[in-house]
Amino acid sequence: xxxxxxxxxxxEDFEYYPTTQEIIEKxxxxxxxxxxxxxxxxxxxxxxxxxxxxIESIHQRYKKNKYDNIFYNKYAIEKSMxxxxxxxxxxxxxxxxxxxxxxIDKKIDTIFSNPPYSEYEIWVEKIxxxxxxxxxxxxxxxxxxxxxxxxxxxxxxEIKYKIIGNFNFEDSEDRKARAKVDxxxxxxxxxxxxxxxxxxxxxxFQIKTNSKxxxxxxxxxxxxxxxxxxxxxxxxxxxxxxxxxxxxxESYKLIxxxxxxxxxxxxxxxxxxxxxxxxxxxxxxxxxxxxLINRLDKITDRLTQKxxxxxxxxxxxxxxxxxxxxxxxxxxxxxxxxxNKKLDDQIKEFFxxxxxxxxxxxxxxxKKIYKADWRYEKHEMEKYILDYRLIKEFYSSxxxxxxxxxxxxxxxxxxxxxDCITIGKNLGFNISNKIENxxxxxxxxxxxxxxxxxxxxxxFMEVKVFKNGNCHFKFNQKFIKKLNxxxxxxxxxxxxxxxxxxxxxxxTIKEANDYFKSNFKLQTNNLKSIGF
Numbered sequence: 001x002x003x004x005x006x007x008x009x010x011x012e013d014f015e016y017y018p019t020t021q022e023i024i025e026k027x028x029x030x031x032x033x034x035x036x037x038x039x040x041x042x043x044x045x046x047x048x049x050x051x052x053x054x055i056e057s058i059h060q061r062y063k064k065n066k067y068d069n070i071f072y073n074k075y076a077i078e079k080s081m082x083x084x085x086x087x088x089x090x091x092x093x094x095x096x097x098x099x100x101x102x103x104i105d106k107k108i109d110t111i112f113s114n115p116p117y118s119e120y121e122i123w124v125e126k127i128x129x130x131x132x133x134x135x136x137x138x139x140x141x142x143x144x145x146x147x148x149x150x151x152x153x154x155x156x157x158e159i160k161y162k163i164i165g166n167f168n169f170e171d172s173e174d175r176k177a178r179a180k181v182d183x184x185x186x187x188x189x190x191x192x193x194x195x196x197x198x199x200x201x202x203x204x205f206q207i208k209t210n211s212k213x214x215x216x217x218x219x220x221x222x223x224x225x226x227x228x229x230x231x232x233x234x235x236x237x238x239x240x241x242x243x244x245x246x247x248x249x250e251s252y253k254l255i256x257x258x259x260x261x262x263x264x265x266x267x268x269x270x271x272x273x274x275x276x277x278x279x280x281x282x283x284x285x286x287x288x289x290x291x292l293i294n295r296l297d298k299i300t301d302r303l304t305q306k307x308x309x310x311x312x313x314x315x316x317x318x319x320x321x322x323x324x325x326x327x328x329x330x331x332x333x334x335x336x337x338x339x340n341k342k343l344d345d346q347i348k349e350f351f352x353x354x355x356x357x358x359x360x361x362x363x364x365x366x367k368k369i370y371k372a373d374w375r376y377e378k379h380e381m382e383k384y385i386l387d388y389r390l391i392k393e394f395y396s397s398x399x400x401x402x403x404x405x406x407x408x409x410x411x412x413x414x415x416x417x418x419d420c421i422t423i424g425k426n427l428g429f430n431i432s433n434k435i436e437n438x439x440x441x442x443x444x445x446x447x448x449x450x451x452x453x454x455x456x457x458x459x460f461m462e463v464k465v466f467k468n469g470n471c472h473f474k475f476n477q478k479f480i481k482k483l484n485x486x487x488x489x490x491x492x493x494x495x496x497x498x499x500x501x502x503x504x505x506x507x508t509i510k511e512a513n514d515y516f517k518s519n520f521k522l523q524t525n526n527l528k529s530i531g532f
Contacts, residue, residue: 003048003086012080015116017169018047019139024054024181025139026165027112030185032062036135039072044098044113044127046076048086056201075108075318077101082376084330089337092318096326098123103130105282105320116140117179124268128153128186135504136186139180142166143481153236159188198274233295234328241288241323248284252277252499288323289315289331296332299339302520303428304350304419307342336522343426344490347519351386351487353416356390360384363493363503376388383493385484385504388477392416398442409440417463420473421448424460426520427482431460442467481507482515490515 007013031038044050052074059070077095078084084093095101099122110134115123120140127136128150144150154161164183197526255263255273289324293300293312300308315335321327352403363383395495399407409417417435424431429450438446445464449457462474485507497512 005082007080007082010082012082014079016047018050019081019114021054023167025058028058030164038070040108041071041110042075042108044077045115046078048083049088049091050260052320093330093334096330101322108133111136117141125149125153126448139181139183142182157188159186161186169442232327237288237292237411238325248280299335303342304346305415307346320412340522343519347486348490350419354386354390354392359386365503386480390473390474390479392471394471397465397467397469418508420461424479427462427479427518431481440465481511483516485515486519
């Protein structure tokens with residue numbers, strides 16, 4: 001379906017006019033000539049990411065080597081959920097409705113925006129007033145020069161600007177229009193006193209004092225939100241967050257009612273108040289995003305420890321995203337898209353973890369003989385399968401107290417066993433027992449089982465952990481076959497089910513057909529499937 005038609009039919013056409021190739025070419029040449037860095041860039045009203053894709057395509061003609069990347073981090077604010085779903089995975093969504101989101105706490109070097117022209121005045125005012133970016137590129141109608149509010153902000157923040165070029169959309173590749181527009185570069189001299197957060201703070205909190213003494217508040221707000229029922233999780237969390245943010249603002253606004261003489265006597269420093277509020281806003285957002293992420297168990301339960309940590313760390317790293325229902329939806333979509341890639345990557349990672357010489361059997365087409373010092377990394381392209389009896393080596397296995405008592409498994413062993421259960425579930429094994437409920441002792445066998453289609457308990461894996469750090473596994477053979485087939489497919493060693501049959505002796509064509517592409521996938525088109 002044509003993208004414009006799809007947007008209109010779903011009432012999501014918020015004046016979507018993708019920036020033309022001609023404009024992007026001009027912007028790139030200007031950036032190149034003026035040595036402007038685009039490493040951390042936010043596109044406000046990003047559409048489906050055309051700006052990043054077009055400028056990266058241009059950069060290919062000029063890049064010095066394969067490590068010369070024009071962007072380090074790519075961020076977007078986009079209102080249309082249809083367009084958000086079409087954004088590449090490497091673009092992180094910082095918000096949806098721009099007018100409901102703040103730029104004050106966004107740590108961005110460069111901003112680009114091609115705003116809806118019916119609202120361009122309010123967009124430009126907000127960007128210039130709130131932005132921390134060193135460089136701002138905006139594409140807006142020629143008449144902007146007559147706007148008093150925009151000119152007042154330019155004067156107040158001492159912003160410099162240059163019109164890079166004049167354009168129209170009459171020959172647009174994507175959507176034609178008669179609008180005549182200017183591409184403008186805005187920049188300002190770095191001065192702490194002129195930073196957007198300070199301007200916003202001064203407008204919101206009319207506090208006057210001559211005190212220069214530091215004043216900080218160390219107490220962090222801690223809320224217990226674990227009692228919220230899952231079916232109401234989003235609305236309840238957003239409601240609590242909005243109430244907490246409102247209380248936070250109101251608490252700080254009370255300071256403006258205190259006589260300046262009293263503030264001075266109390267050694268209250270306004271800069272410290274600003275910094276304290278800034279940190280509390282960030283901390284509050286962190287708290288609520290973490291609460292939400294902890295409830296995404298239908299996603300996180302499918303991820304290994306490493307995959308889960310990578311996704312959660314990315315969310316927390318970008319936790320300055322405003323916590324509202326629209327942004328939650330965009331973040332969940334982003335998690336879903338990235339989680340599915342992780343689900344495949346972690347199969348390969350798990351397979352590598354078990355790839356010791358004593359654990360493998362070569363494909364028939366692989367005639368190489370491995371030496372005693374063989375490691376997977378040294379023979380990355382060799383083709384092989386894992387045996388169902390496996391050994392995994394750890395530096396140490398058990399936590400031992402000062403008096404020699406066994407205090408349980410070390411975290412690295414415990415996390416790997418959890419990963420075994422996770423990979424098993426993703427390949428279709430409904431494993432009933434949990435690692436945390438099992439008691440591990442040196443050299444003692446521990447069994448994990450699953451229910452088959454007839455509701456019979458079948459052994460999934462038998463584990464024996466030794467004091468020297470070795471861990472012996474005896475896996476269900478059906479699981480190992482599935483793992484070998486999926487790893488072979490994901491590494492590109494096999495292209496179709498019959499390939500694995502030709503390369504091995506113990507996998508039938510029926511098994512190959514049944515197990516090919518059996519790794520679990522999250523459905524990005526149905527958020528109800530994960531409980532939202």
